[in-house]
Amino acid sequence: MEPKRTPLYEIHRSLKAKFVDFAGWLMPVEYSGVIEEHLRVRTSCGLFDVSHMGEVEVAGPGALDAVQRLITNDMGRIGDGGCQYTLLCRPDGGVVDDCIVYRFSRERFLFIANASNTQKVFEWMRGQVPAASVIDRSGEFAMLAVQGPSSVEVMRPLMEMEPASIKGFHFVEAKIKGAEAVVSRTGYTGEDGFEVYIDPKDAPGVWKAVMDSGARFGMLPVGLGARDTLRLEMGYPLYGHELTDETTPIEAGLNRFVSLDKPDFIGKGAIEAQALKGVEKTLVGFELLEAGVPRAGYEINLKGTKAGFVTSGTLSPVLKKGIGMAYVIPGAKTPGTEIEVIIRKRAVRARVRKTPFYRRKLFEKTV
Amino acid sequence: MDFPKDLKYTREHEWIKVEDDIATVGITDYAQDSLGDVVYVELPQEGATVTKNEPFGVVESVKAVSDLYSPVSGSVVEVNDAVIESPEAINEDPYGDAWMIRIEVGSPDDLGDLITAEEYQRFIEEEK
Numbered sequence: 001m002e003p004k005r006t007p008l009y010e011i012h013r014s015l016k017a018k019f020v021d022f023a024g025w026l027m028p029v030e031y032s033g034v035i036e037e038h039l040r041v042r043t044s045c046g047l048f049d050v051s052h053m054g055e056v057e058v059a060g061p062g063a064l065d066a067v068q069r070l071i072t073n074d075m076g077r078i079g080d081g082g083c084q085y086t087l088l089c090r091p092d093g094g095v096v097d098d099c100i101v102y103r104f105s106r107e108r109f110l111f112i113a114n115a116s117n118t119q120k121v122f123e124w125m126r127g128q129v130p131a132a133s134v135i136d137r138s139g140e141f142a143m144l145a146v147q148g149p150s151s152v153e154v155m156r157p158l159m160e161m162e163p164a165s166i167k168g169f170h171f172v173e174a175k176i177k178g179a180e181a182v183v184s185r186t187g188y189t190g191e192d193g194f195e196v197y198i199d200p201k202d203a204p205g206v207w208k209a210v211m212d213s214g215a216r217f218g219m220l221p222v223g224l225g226a227r228d229t230l231r232l233e234m235g236y237p238l239y240g241h242e243l244t245d246e247t248t249p250i251e252a253g254l255n256r257f258v259s260l261d262k263p264d265f266i267g268k269g270a271i272e273a274q275a276l277k278g279v280e281k282t283l284v285g286f287e288l289l290e291a292g293v294p295r296a297g298y299e300i301n302l303k304g305t306k307a308g309f310v311t312s313g314t315l316s317p318v319l320k321k322g323i324g325m326a327y328v329i330p331g332a333k334t335p336g337t338e339i340e341v342i343i344r345k346r347a348v349r350a351r352v353r354k355t356p357f358y359r360r361k362l363f364e365k366t367v
Numbered sequence: 368m369d370f371p372k373d374l375k376y377t378r379e380h381e382w383i384k385v386e387d388d389i390a391t392v393g394i395t396d397y398a399q400d401s402l403g404d405v406v407y408v409e410l411p412q413e414g415a416t417v418t419k420n421e422p423f424g425v426v427e428s429v430k431a432v433s434d435l436y437s438p439v440s441g442s443v444v445e446v447n448d449a450v451i452e453s454p455e456a457i458n459e460d461p462y463g464d465a466w467m468i469r470i471e472v473g474s475p476d477d478l479g480d481l482i483t484a485e486e487y488q489r490f491i492e493e494e495k
Binding site for chain 2: 018029030033034035036225229291292293295314315317344
């Protein structure tokens, strides 16, 4: 099947992006280079086309109850205009997807799903709650992410309101350069920033306006390559790597997004049981103590015996060493534990450590 | 993109320069551009034996791992330690500072199927 193109495809081509087929979409993987793009987001700002992400709406009189049944987190904890990170689980606790949910009102919610999961999430939701209340709106949105310490200043000239007044994990319906938009103070990089949802026909104009506004900060377009290294430095999970149908939120260490106080949600019984009983594999971060680059699928050893596997790995552009995440047995999960990553049959020394690998203050803002 | 005419090439994207019976080997401009930022290189030790069309090392970018294939058989007489220290040289100067190994060529017959700059350029156009 021919991969889908976002409304910004021609712009990416004109910027000489390299493309990759990702979840059925032809997406820019890099423009000027992964490391340069990564560091620009850490020190100033970058612009991402993430229009491949899916948008699924749950609406109607019973929407809040339906959402509460679908998600592990508690939508009752936030008000209208708030967003929440959550998981959708199966009855056995396996993760269907991880989403950000936007709460417009008690009767209208928008789930932002991973591109690889949009269809699965849509069908799953329709099977679990009244189907008529679940609508796939993915075709109605282009999505941009403005990320980096200069994001507020980049956005200010484009909005009629003060962008800094949008609090973290909140959103507004506002105009960007005259285009109707949903703008949230969210992101997947660990930096300050905004995610912007617009009509696909407005996407090229908004992209150009943001790039123009960001020019004085040296804003760069950023591809999926740096999106992955940025999220990995923060220890954020990526569906298909750290999260799958066969892993649970407890194994992934995402307990704080699971509200066991809620009367019920799909998967609650299994997750509760697992939280009590303990898990056989735990997601950890690790860093290499020697040169090398860990990659998804590499084996982890503890004192010469197999103890897990790598789910994601890269060379951290900020720390300049190999970092990764892995599922390991309980005996290898404590930060500080020395483990080995098997790279091409060679045992490379590594150490389990807490995530994030990077904290904002490592870098001073540069304009 | 640059493909010096005084070098020979492989369809695995290595370049080779033979002087007397010593072959210097690296990867092409096209290869480094396709890889993106190179962050790690693994090369054989001096004295190691390499075999034509077999992997002799590994180059890793942020995104991916690629094998390096030896254009000829022979023994490694010199390894560029500087490129192991600073793999980014592969992006900056693939035909100069970022040469990888020097091989004492075992058999001149090995050189027969190496391709010219023009042939290599045509090959990558077709591969795209």
